[in-house]
Amino acid sequence: MKLTCDHGTCKAIYKKNPRVGGTGTLLLRTYYEKATGVTYETTYGVKEDGGKYKDTINVVGGELEEGCYLECCFREYCQEFSPIAADYYLRNGNVEYEISEQWRMFNSIFKPEKTDTIQWFLKGNTVIFIGRLPSLGGREDISKKLREKKNKRGLKWCFIETSGVDLVDINTGFLIAGGPSVKCPTSSYMDEVIGMIHKEESIRDKVDIVLSRNAPRVF
Numbered sequence: 035m036k037l038t039c040d041h042g043t044c045k046a047i048y049k050k051n052p053r054v055g056g057t058g059t060l061l062l063r064t065y066y067e068k069a070t071g072v073t074y075e076t077t078y079g080v081k082e083d084g085g086k087y088k089d090t091i092n093v094v095g096g097e098l099e100e101g102c103y104l105e106c107c108f109r110e111y112c113q114e115f116s117p118i119a120a121d122y123y124l125r126n127g128n129v130e131y132e133i134s135e136q137w138r139m140f141n142s143i144f145k146p147e148k149t150d151t152i153q154w155f156l157k158g159n160t161v162i163f164i165g166r167l168p169s170l171g172g173r174e175d176i177s178k179k180l181r182e183k184k185n186k187r188g189l190k191w192c193f194i195e196t197s198g199v200d201l202v203d204i205n206t207g208f209l210i211a212g213g214p215s216v217k218c219p220t221s222s223y224m225d226e227v228i229g230m231i232h233k234e235e236s237i238r239d240k241v242d243i244v245l246s247r248n249a250p251r252v253f
């Protein structure tokens with residue numbers, strides 16, 4: 035792989051491991067459950083409809099097409115998760131989302147104001163980016179958009195690989211109850227990524243959440 039961009043973040047990733055061939059994305063959200071008054075630290079995951087992790091809730095991500103990790107990260111975010119991008123695909127069909135015009139959106143998710151630095155860590159030959167999302171509406175609403183997109187004729191597979199989203203509690207590894215009835219487990223990959231947060235302090239610092247001291251399900 036050769037870098038095709040001039041991003042400082044991409045250069046740093048390449049320097050650490052030039053074999054990185056794909057990206058994954060932690061999409062963090064602090065979730066307040068009204069019914070119980072409990073706050074959870076979570077990450078969004080998506081229901082995969084094909085591939086190795088079919089019928090599981092998995093990390094958003096995919097393989098590099100061009101030599102830019104940030105673009106890969108954002109492209110996969112748009113194709114697999116983003117409700118705004120889903121609207122765009124529903125309107126415009128099989129047209130690449132205008133990523134170049136959307137870096138502001140990328141920054142709002144992946145560049146925390148506090149540090150102004152994009153946070154990432156390596157999991158083998160994959161770079162995992164850490165994003166933080168505000169409330170985007172219910173999981174049910176986002177899932178509905180992803181399913182509508184699947185029903186649209188003519189969209190390439192890469193745009194319709196997912197059919198739902200759910201929230202995974204980072205402390206326990208369990209799905210947060212009351213979400214869309216996707217009825218599938220987290221992927222082994224998702225479990226491994228969450229496990230890394232628990233095991234490695236340097237990653238925990240980047241994720242910037244306080245973990246509870248209760249014993250987690252996995253890891």
Ligand SMILES: [Zn+2]
Pocket residue numbers: 039040041044101102103104105
């Ligand atoms: Zn780049």
